[in-house]
Each structure stands twice: as structure tokens, then as C-alpha cells.
Amino acid sequence: MPRNLLEGLTRFRSEYFPKHAEEYRRLVSEGQHPRTLFIGCADSRVVPDVLTGAAPGDLFVVRNVGNLVPPFELESERHHGVTAAIEYAVEILEVEEIIICGHSHCGAIRSVYEPPPESLAHLSRWLELAAPARVEHEGPLSEEVLRKTERRSIVIQLDRLMEFPAVRRRVEAGTLKLQGWHYLIETGEVQILDVERGEFVPHA
């Protein structure tokens, strides 16, 4: 991978693009019709397209600190970036699935126990969305507790998604599926939420 991003641009233009030019032209003439809304963490180690092998046109991606979903709020006086993206994906693009992808060693989730400085007011406020995932534990914060908190947060964000009227309507109509993924950076494994069993199981 090029460390120099401008070199990367040159290589994209000279190597990748010519091989896929026809596909790009088709995506322009037909527009995008992604099947999946992927909500992932802004963490630089979590790269949705690398992880899934997705090609241009496959994923509509929202990445934010902690792969968090804000509560659905009717008032639209403020600027709701994540909510706007969900609204667009679900109601205009009509994606067929939404994946919330959390990951191991997530700084946002760690902040549930070790909050950022209060001077970072926007970050502190945003991270409140992960607070309900907190796991009661004794002794020092362990990696096990952190993994458990990351997984709990994914479930909480999925629950919050269901509070979006359009999401609920389409899930109940059977035209939209929700998935929870937990990506382990250190092993490359993805564990997938089995809703019926209420636990994350390794993806074969």
C-alpha cells in the first residue's frame, strides 16, 4: 500500500482505473444501486472494502467514531449527518441490508471506561451513545471486558436503528435485514450476531 497518497492516486489512474473503466462508466450511466448500508468505525484499521472484497457500487458507507447510531429525532433544525445517511440509504437507495460493524480495540468503546477530556465537548457528547454498553466488572479493565462492551454496543446500535420509522417498517415488511458484525483486527476474523441465540458466532 502506498504510504504516499499522491503516488496512490497516480497508480489508481494508471493501473486500477483502466482495468475497471467500463464498470465505472456503467455506474455513472445507471447510477448507484448498492445493496448494503455499511455503518463502521472511522478507525483507520477498519477498511470496509478490504474486509468484504466489495467493489465500487457495492457499499453505501457511513463511518463515524465508534460505529454509533444516534437516536431518531424528528426535529430537523440541527444537522444530523448519520441520520441523513441512513434516511437516504433506506428510503431513496432502498438498500436491502444494514450492517453495523464494530471492531476489537475500539478507542470509542474504551472511552466508556476512560472518557476523553471534557474540553472535547463534541466527542464527549457523541460517545454518550456508547455508554449503555458499559459492562460492570471487578478489577482492572481487561481485554475480555472490552470485547464484550464492543459487542454489546453493536446490539444497542441495532436496537436504535429499529427506532427509525422507515427502518422498522421495512424490517417488518421483510425488505430490509439488519446485521451486527464484530471484526477482530488481530486475527482477521469477523463474528456475526446470531439474533436467535443472542450471541456472536465466528463467520466460517
Ligand SMILES: [Zn+2]
Ligand atoms: Zn472504533
